[in-house]
Amino acid sequence: MVFYVNEWLENMLEPLKKVEKYTKEEILLFLLSTITIGLYIKDVFLTIFQFVNSIEFFKILMQYGILALLIQYLLNKLKYNQDQKLKETEKNNTKEIQREAFYRTQNGDELKKIVTEFTLVITDPTKFGKAKIKGKRTPVEDENKQHVIDIMNLLVIYGSEEAILIAGILMQLSYKISSEEHEKESEDIKSKDKQTLYWLAAELVSRLKSDYTGITIEPMDIIKLKITDLNKAETKKKFELGKKEAKILIETEKNNRKINK
DSSP, rough: OOOHHHHHHHHHHHHHHHHTSHHHHHHHHHHHHHHHHHHHHHHHHHHHHHHSHHHHHHHHHHHHHHHHHHHHHHHHHHHHHHHHHHHHHHHHHHHHHHHHHHHSSHHHHHHHHHHHHHHHHOOGGGGOOOOOOSSSOOHHHHHHHHHHHHHHHHHHHHHHHHHHHHHHHHHHHHHHHHHHHHHTSSSHHHHHHHHHHHHHHHHHHHHHHHHHSSSSOOOOHHHHHTSOOTTSHHHHHHHHHHHHHHHHHHHHHHHHEEEEE
């Protein structure tokens, strides 16, 4: 057996002996090293193969695989939500641009009529809801009613949802103040209703101007155009009560609409 092994080594070494710079011992050491490394690599690959084919490998693969899929799902969901929000924002911006373009291309005289009419509640209440008749003739009741109807029609056509909401509250309070029952109320209630009407009108004009021009004006700035004694403590207190009541009426109406939807 040893003879055959020696003969095999001799045959293996014979070609290498022709290379003069290597000795027989060095060549033999090289071959043994190569065989050892080859066996080590074989063991490594065998170990990896056995691990891949083991149950533990599949458990780990399943755990991390499911985790990776879950993370990918969450990332996709997050991206989808962000895309939807972006689309909604772009949609709203487009609507806003279209709305502004619509108002700016409409008949300016019609829009002016609406704003002017409700400004009269503050600047000249006696002319609010009265038909504009050429000459000195006083309009009759039917003409005034038709005038109010025309203004309301224009408001419905050109006004925003919030503007129409405020106008509805204002008109209801205006009817109340004009009624015979209101004459029987105390002076404090009459004063509060009057200041509330002023504030509602200022809110409405501010809203309409914002709708039509994109310019926002504070309601108090509009009221200051007519009321000259706002610096007085008593007048300021009355308007604060009117402002508070107007805000309550508007918020109550908005909440009622939410409930009914």
